[in-house]
Amino acid sequence: MPELRKDPIIQRWVIIAAERGQRPSDFKAETTVIDVNPKACPLCPNNEDRTPPEVFAIRLDGSKPNTPGWSVRVVPNKFPALSLNGDLNRRGIGLLDMMNGIGAHEVVIETPEHNADWDTMTIEQLSRVFQSYQARLKALSEDIRFRYLLVFRNFGVQAGASLSHPHSQIIALPIVPQLAKEKLNSARKYFLEKERCIFCDLIFQEKELRRRVVLESEHVIVLSPFAARFPYELHFFPQKHSHDFAQMSEEVLIDLATVMKRVLSALKKLLGQHAYNLVLHNAPNPVPRPGRPDFWGTLPYDYHWHWELLPRLTRVAGFEWGTGFYINPVSPEAVAEVLKETLEQLQQEERTGEVR
Amino acid sequence: MPELRKDPIIQRWVIIAAERGQRPSDFKAETTVIDVNPKACPLCPNNEDRTPPEVFAIRLDGSKPNTPGWSVRVVPNKFPALSLNGDLNRRGIGLLDMMNGIGAHEVVIETPEHNADWDTMTIEQLSRVFQSYQARLKALSEDIRFRYLLVFRNFGVQAGASLSHPHSQIIALPIVPQLAKEKLNSARKYFLEKERCIFCDLIFQEKELRRRVVLESEHVIVLSPFAARFPYELHFFPQKHSHDFAQMSEEVLIDLATVMKRVLSALKKLLGQHAYNLVLHNAPNPVPRPGRPDFWGTLPYDYHWHWELLPRLTRVAGFEWGTGFYINPVSPEAVAEVLKETLEQLQQEERTGEVR
Numbered sequence: 001m002p003e004l005r006k007d008p009i010i011q012r013w014v015i016i017a018a019e020r021g022q023r024p025s026d027f028k029a030e031t032t033v034i035d036v037n038p039k040a041c042p043l044c045p046n047n048e049d050r051t052p053p054e055v056f057a058i059r060l061d062g063s064k065p066n067t068p069g070w071s072v073r074v075v076p077n078k079f080p081a082l083s084l085n086g087d088l089n090r091r092g093i094g095l096l097d098m099m100n101g102i103g104a105h106e107v108v109i110e111t112p113e114h115n116a117d118w119d120t121m122t123i124e125q126l127s128r129v130f131q132s133y134q135a136r137l138k139a140l141s142e143d144i145r146f147r148y149l150l151v152f153r154n155f156g157v158q159a160g161a162s163l164s165h166p167h168s169q170i171i172a173l174p175i176v177p178q179l180a181k182e183k184l185n186s187a188r189k190y191f192l193e194k195e196r197c198i199f200c201d202l203i204f205q206e207k208e209l210r211r212r213v214v215l216e217s218e219h220v221i222v223l224s225p226f227a228a229r230f231p232y233e234l235h236f237f238p239q240k241h242s243h244d245f246a247q248m249s250e251e252v253l254i255d256l257a258t259v260m261k262r263v264l265s266a267l268k269k270l271l272g273q274h275a276y277n278l279v280l281h282n283a284p285n286p287v288p289r290p291g292r293p294d295f296w297g298t299l300p301y302d303y304h305w306h307w308e309l310l311p312r313l314t315r316v317a318g319f320e321w322g323t324g325f326y327i328n329p330v331s332p333e334a335v336a337e338v339l340k341e342t343l344e345q346l347q348q349e350e351r352t353g354e355v356r
Numbered sequence: 357m358p359e360l361r362k363d364p365i366i367q368r369w370v371i372i373a374a375e376r377g378q379r380p381s382d383f384k385a386e387t388t389v390i391d392v393n394p395k396a397c398p399l400c401p402n403n404e405d406r407t408p409p410e411v412f413a414i415r416l417d418g419s420k421p422n423t424p425g426w427s428v429r430v431v432p433n434k435f436p437a438l439s440l441n442g443d444l445n446r447r448g449i450g451l452l453d454m455m456n457g458i459g460a461h462e463v464v465i466e467t468p469e470h471n472a473d474w475d476t477m478t479i480e481q482l483s484r485v486f487q488s489y490q491a492r493l494k495a496l497s498e499d500i501r502f503r504y505l506l507v508f509r510n511f512g513v514q515a516g517a518s519l520s521h522p523h524s525q526i527i528a529l530p531i532v533p534q535l536a537k538e539k540l541n542s543a544r545k546y547f548l549e550k551e552r553c554i555f556c557d558l559i560f561q562e563k564e565l566r567r568r569v570v571l572e573s574e575h576v577i578v579l580s581p582f583a584a585r586f587p588y589e590l591h592f593f594p595q596k597h598s599h600d601f602a603q604m605s606e607e608v609l610i611d612l613a614t615v616m617k618r619v620l621s622a623l624k625k626l627l628g629q630h631a632y633n634l635v636l637h638n639a640p641n642p643v644p645r646p647g648r649p650d651f652w653g654t655l656p657y658d659y660h661w662h663w664e665l666l667p668r669l670t671r672v673a674g675f676e677w678g679t680g681f682y683i684n685p686v687s688p689e690a691v692a693e694v695l696k697e698t699l700e701q702l703q704q705e706e707r708t709g710e711v712r
């Protein structure tokens with residue numbers, strides 16, 4: 001019997017239809033290789049002049065800006081979806097509301113190595129990527145025009161990536177988007193009623209039930225969410241309540257890097273090379289802004305940041321576009337189970353490798 | 357300057373970023389051909405035994421059920437996302453809400469011709485498809501377990517289709533999905549305030565502004581929506597207020613078929629063969645249901661049915677998954693303009709063809 005499930009945070013229903021004939025191991029990933037000649041890659045070292053000048057970099061060798069020698073490099077997107085200059089000019093024509101597309105759009109070049117990825121990168125390098133996100137989140141939150149900052153990573157053609165060099169993106173928006181508002185509303189409502197964080201309560205309940213916990217470390221817990229939209233969707237939460245990823249200590253970042261690397265390795269072992277989207281859900285910019293309506297500016301602390309990992313194994317079709325809810329052919333409990341086994345196998349392989 | 361626009365019905369923002377370097381004519385559709393041998397096609401005539409027994413058919417020759425001779429044939433989906441038998445059993449575990457996946461999932465086989473499509477079908481055949489939707493909407497609305505009925509069409513691999521034979525799908529759901537609720541809420545709120553339909557007002561305003569009207573016939577108007585999520589997204593509305601597609605007269609269906617065929621022909625001329633999703637947004641099932649919470653059961657008449665046509669030319673990526681809003685690289689006004697030109701060209705070609 002298929003099951004309808006409601007997301008405990010927002011009111012989104014999904015259909016878990018595990019009987020449609022696809023078991024977890026039936027998924028074969030589509031090819032995701034993007035045909036780019038590394039020499040022509042605008043994100044590789046020695047091609048620094050092919051991007052706009054960097055706004056941030058980690059350079060362990062003390063090399064100069066916009067030259068090789070960087071470990072992580074952040075540059076403005078050459079084809080930005082939003083414009084950095086100008087004012088918002090909010091306006092309307094009758095029923096139609098609009099404003100200028102003011103915002104920032106940056107590219108985080110995660111490593112000089114063209115063929116690296118998060119599962120093969122060192123934990124140190126991956127935590128440097130997270131440090132770069134933090135630096136840019138802090139810098140962009142200073143701009144009073146920006147209300148919400150989004151960090152995301154598209155990997156593979158099916159996930160919308162157009163370059164294969166490891167990179168992620170940061171977008172600063174002049175409004176809090178609807179999805180974030182829904183999550184924030186729900187967290188606030190729950191907090192006002194219970195004086196507890198809804199995410200903390202959900203994590204606590206899932207730990208008690210133990211059916212959807214994929215992995216736990218000191219600082220991070222990975223859940224196969226109860227109302228997952230997509231096969232192998234996973235959510236990464238900090239164990240300790242925190243509304244802002246930018247405030248995490250280096251210890252937490254290293255732990256998160258370790259967990260991310262393990263989980264992505266397990267997914268690759270299970271599914272092969274596959275496309276995915278990875279999205280940070282962080283509290284909106286908390287700075288109060290005089291002279292502007294600012295519903296979210298004062299109290300985002302009942303939020304709990306998390307990363308959502310969304311493998312692109314199925315296609316979104318008419319049903320999803322028509323309803324805003326999703327048919328997921330794989331049960332989240334089966335995903336948790338198979339991933340725990342795979343993580344265990346990977347650890348055994350590592351131990352065996354060490355003995356040799 | 358990119359522009360942020362808010363959908364006038366629901367609170368969804370989009371970024372219209374027409375400056376990202378893609379003009380309307382830059383889109384090349386991906387190949388959408390599905391490699392199926394027509395002889396092996398389970399939806400073709402003479403293969404009637406390869407689908408579950410039909411629940412409806414239009415048979416102009418009076419042929420028997422589940423034999424050839426049909427013009428349109430509706431069968432249960434062989435791999436349904438929802439189960440027809442059983443009760444809902446609404447239940448919860450702490451923060452988690454669920455119910456049994458009860459519903460209907462049907463396939464509308466639109467024509468016996470394997471290689472036909474809506475732009476090449478006769479207007480009579482296409483209006484028979486619409487008649488079949490009406491018949492099934494009426495029949496399924498009799499089942500008191502079903503709250504919302506969705507008709508949709510996935511064309512091409514990129515749109516999630518797995519069979520190339522022309523077909524659409526009908527899903528009956530035990531709940532009103534979030535997206536429909538948002539539209540209904542907005543329409544109701546507006547009606548309570550103004551005693552007018554928000555969709556009627558939007559159509560009236562767009563007719564006055566004349567920047568996004570693609571096509572008007574006696575009964576149908578096609579808009580390139582102000583806050584389009586996707587390039588070439590189009591919305592089809594009845595000119596006269598109506599909340600229920602199932603109640604439309606044959607005259608309206610023939611007019612809609614004529615308009616659909618013209619618009620899909622123009623899109624194919626412009627973009628080549630391309631994948632798309634087509635979704636009917638109809639009022640929820642209005643039958644009051646004793647003993648159940650039924651917020652939407654009593655007054656859906658402030659709704660205004662419409663079809664949404666969503667070409668799949670771009671990929672949904674991390675930004676969209678992370679925010680619930682969309683970056684559209686093509687301005688809706690440019691789409692309206694280029695489509696009007698193309699429709700005019702097609703009419704001239706038809707006229708020239710007639711003279712020869």
